[in-house]
Amino acid sequence: MGTPANDHALSRLVRKLESIAGLTDEERHAILSLPAKTRFLEPRQDIVRDADKPSQCCLILEGWICRYKLLSEGRRQIFSFHIPGDVPDLQSLHIHTMDHSLATVTKASVAFIPHDALRDLISRFPNIAALLWRDTLIDAGIFRQWMLGMGRRSAYGRIAHLFCEMYVKLEAVGLAGEHRCALPITQLDLADALGLTSVHVNRTLKELRGSGLLTLRSNTLVVEKWDELAQAAEFDPTYLHLEKRAVG
Amino acid sequence: MGTPANDHALSRLVRKLESIAGLTDEERHAILSLPAKTRFLEPRQDIVRDADKPSQCCLILEGWICRYKLLSEGRRQIFSFHIPGDVPDLQSLHIHTMDHSLATVTKASVAFIPHDALRDLISRFPNIAALLWRDTLIDAGIFRQWMLGMGRRSAYGRIAHLFCEMYVKLEAVGLAGEHRCALPITQLDLADALGLTSVHVNRTLKELRGSGLLTLRSNTLVVEKWDELAQAAEFDPTYLHLEKRAVG
DNA sequence: CGCGCTATTGAGAGAGCTCAATGTGCGTGG
DNA sequence: CCACGCACATTGAGCTCTCTCAATAGCGCG
Numbered sequence: 019m020g021t022p023a024n025d026h027a028l029s030r031l032v033r034k035l036e037s038i039a040g041l042t043d044e045e046r047h048a049i050l051s052l053p054a055k056t057r058f059l060e061p062r063q064d065i066v067r068d069a070d071k072p073s074q075c076c077l078i079l080e081g082w083i084c085r086y087k088l089l090s091e092g093r094r095q096i097f098s099f100h101i102p103g104d105v106p107d108l109q110s111l112h113i114h115t116m117d118h119s120l121a122t123v124t125k126a127s128v129a130f131i132p133h134d135a136l137r138d139l140i141s142r143f144p145n146i147a148a149l150l151w152r153d154t155l156i157d158a159g160i161f162r163q164w165m166l167g168m169g170r171r172s173a174y175g176r177i178a179h180l181f182c183e184m185y186v187k188l189e190a191v192g193l194a195g196e197h198r199c200a201l202p203i204t205q206l207d208l209a210d211a212l213g214l215t216s217v218h219v220n221r222t223l224k225e226l227r228g229s230g231l232l233t234l235r236s237n238t239l240v241v242e243k244w245d246e247l248a249q250a251a252e253f254d255p256t257y258l259h260l261e262k263r264a265v266g
Numbered sequence: 267m268g269t270p271a272n273d274h275a276l277s278r279l280v281r282k283l284e285s286i287a288g289l290t291d292e293e294r295h296a297i298l299s300l301p302a303k304t305r306f307l308e309p310r311q312d313i314v315r316d317a318d319k320p321s322q323c324c325l326i327l328e329g330w331i332c333r334y335k336l337l338s339e340g341r342r343q344i345f346s347f348h349i350p351g352d353v354p355d356l357q358s359l360h361i362h363t364m365d366h367s368l369a370t371v372t373k374a375s376v377a378f379i380p381h382d383a384l385r386d387l388i389s390r391f392p393n394i395a396a397l398l399w400r401d402t403l404i405d406a407g408i409f410r411q412w413m414l415g416m417g418r419r420s421a422y423g424r425i426a427h428l429f430c431e432m433y434v435k436l437e438a439v440g441l442a443g444e445h446r447c448a449l450p451i452t453q454l455d456l457a458d459a460l461g462l463t464s465v466h467v468n469r470t471l472k473e474l475r476g477s478g479l480l481t482l483r484s485n486t487l488v489v490e491k492w493d494e495l496a497q498a499a500e501f502d503p504t505y506l507h508l509e510k511r512a513v514g
Numbered sequence: 515c516g517c518g519c520t521a522t523t524g525a526g527a528g529a530g531c532t533c534a535a536t537g538t539g540c541g542t543g544g
Numbered sequence: 545c546c547a548c549g550c551a552c553a554t555t556g557a558g559c560t561c562t563c564t565c566a567a568t569a570g571c572g573c574g
Contacts, residue, residue, distance in 0.1 A: 069504070085410075087410070087414055089414065089418055089419070089500055090500060093418040094418070095413060095414045095417040095418045097410050097413055097414075109403045109406070109407075112396060112399055112400040112403055113400065113403050113404065113407070113507055115504060115507070117407050117410070117504050117505035117507075118410060141392060144389060144392065144395075147392075147395065147399075148360060151360055151395075151399045151402070152360040152361065154399070154402065154403060154406065155357045155360055155361050155402060156361065157406060158357070158402065158405060158406040158409060159357075159361070159365050161406060161409040161410060161413060162333075162335070162345045162365070162366060162409060164413055165343060165345055165409060165412055165413055165416060165461075166335055166337065166343045166345075168413060168416040168417050168461055169343045169416050169458075169460070169461025170337055170341040170342070170343045170461060171337070172561080173561080173562075204519090204520060204521090205520075205521065205522095206520080210417075212417070213413075213416055213417025213418065214562075214563090215562070215563055215564080216520090216521085217522085217523090217562090217563075217564080217565095218561085218562055218563070220520095220521060220522060220523085221522085221523085221562095222562095223521095224522085224523095252337055252338060256317070256363060256365050257365040259361055259363070259365075420529080420530095421529080421530070452551085452552065452553090453552075453553065453554095454552080462530075462531090463530070463531055463532080464552090464553085465530090465531075465532080465533095465554085465555090466529085466530055466531070468553060468554060468555085469530090469554085469555085470530095471553095472554085472555095484539095
C-alpha cells in the first residue's frame, strides 16, 4: 500500500504518464497505491547489472541515471540518459535477463517498485499498460536517433543533437526552461554516449562554444542560439512524441 | 475474418510468437482470424514513410525489409533488418506518427493487418499483448547492440557482429542452418546499417574472407569458423532472448 | 593545502572516408 | 545466343576526422 512518502514518489510517475495522456481517477489512485521503496544513491553506482534478473523496476525521483554496456578493454557504450519520472528498466518486466547495466550518473533518489505490483497494475488497467508500452517504444525511438547520430553525424552534430534532446526532455518535465538546463555529466560520459573519445568531445565542445551556440559552465548548459544549434544537429523533436506539455 | 490464404499468412505470426511462449488454442485461433491483406512488393520499395500516420501493421511473409531514416545530403542510416515472421512497424499501434521509414530490401510479400483488429486482439488477449510488447523490447535490445557496435566496435567487429546476429535470427525461424544463410543485401545496405562506407565495407569483407572466417558468394553467407567469428564480434546472443527453439 | 578527478592542450598516428576508375555478373532486347 | 546496359563489387591514392599517448591545468573537497 502507498504510504504518504510513496505517494510523493509515485506522483512523479503519475505526472509523467499524464504528460502523455489522461488518467482516470481510478488509474491515478492505483498508481499512487503501488508499493515503492525509496533509496538514495551515490554517483556512479550500479543499480542493476548486465545479466541480472531483477524483480523490481526503478522509478527515478531525482538525479540522472544511464544505461550502458561494457566490452573488453574497458570500452563502454552508454545507451541512454534518464531523468526524474523515467522508469529506465521497465523492460525487465518482460525480459527477464538484463542485457546491459543501469547506473547512476549523479547522486540520485529512486523508488523501487516490485514487478508483481506492476504486473497486477497493468493487468487491471490495460490503459496504463498501453501507456507504459508506448513509453518503451519512445525509448526505442531515442535509440534510433542515437544510432543515426553515431552512424551518420559528425562529432559536432552528434553533441549538438544530444544537447537538443536532453534540453527538450528536461523541459517536458519542468526541469528546464529559457534554453537553460543542468547537464551534470562529465565529458567522458558524453564521449561514451556518443561513441567518441573524451579528448575529442573536449575539442568539439570548444568549437561549439566558439561558434557561440552555447555556453557550458559548472554543469549548466545554456543554449545561446537554439535555432542554429537545432539546425547544426538536424534536430527534429518528432521522435520524442511529446504530444502534450507536462506540468512542472 | 480469416480466409484460408490469411491463415497461411498469419500462421507465420503464430509460429513466431510460439517460438517465444505458448499460446492457447483460443489465442491461436484469434490470431489466425485476423483480417490481413497480402501484397507482393519489389526490392527497394517504401512500405511506410517517415512522418506517415499508418492505420495498419505489416507482417513479413517473405523477403527482407529494413527500417531507415535519411539525413541531408543523402546520408542514410538503416536501423534494423527484418525477416519473415517479424512485424517491423508494430510500434505504429501506439505511436501514431512514423519517425522513420520502412522499405523492402529484397522482393517481399507482406500481410497488412489493420490497427483496429490488432487493438481488438490485444484488448481481448492480454497475453498476446504482453508477447508483442516483449517483441518490441527485444527490438530495442537489438538497437542497443547496434549502438554498441557503431560506438565502440571496429568495422571488422561490427560486420562480424551483424553476421552473427542475422545468422542466429534466421536460424531461429528455420531459415538458416549449418552455419549457412541467405544474405540478400548489398554492400551499400551493409554500410548504411553499420555506419560505414560501402568502400570500407568492401575492404573489410575482403579481410574477413582473407582470415578464413567466412565466405560470401551469390548472396549466401557461409560461416567457416563460427567460434572465431563470434569471438571477433564479441557476440553474445543473450540480447536476442531466444528462449525456445522455433520450428521451421 | 594537497589529493583526485575532470578539463584542456599538443603532437603524431591511424581507421575510415572521398573521389575516381575498373571489373563483373546478370537481365533484357534484338 | 549475343551485345548492351546497369547495378554492384573491387581497387587505388590521398585525405581528414577522430584516436592515442602524454603532459599540464583547474577545481572541489577533506
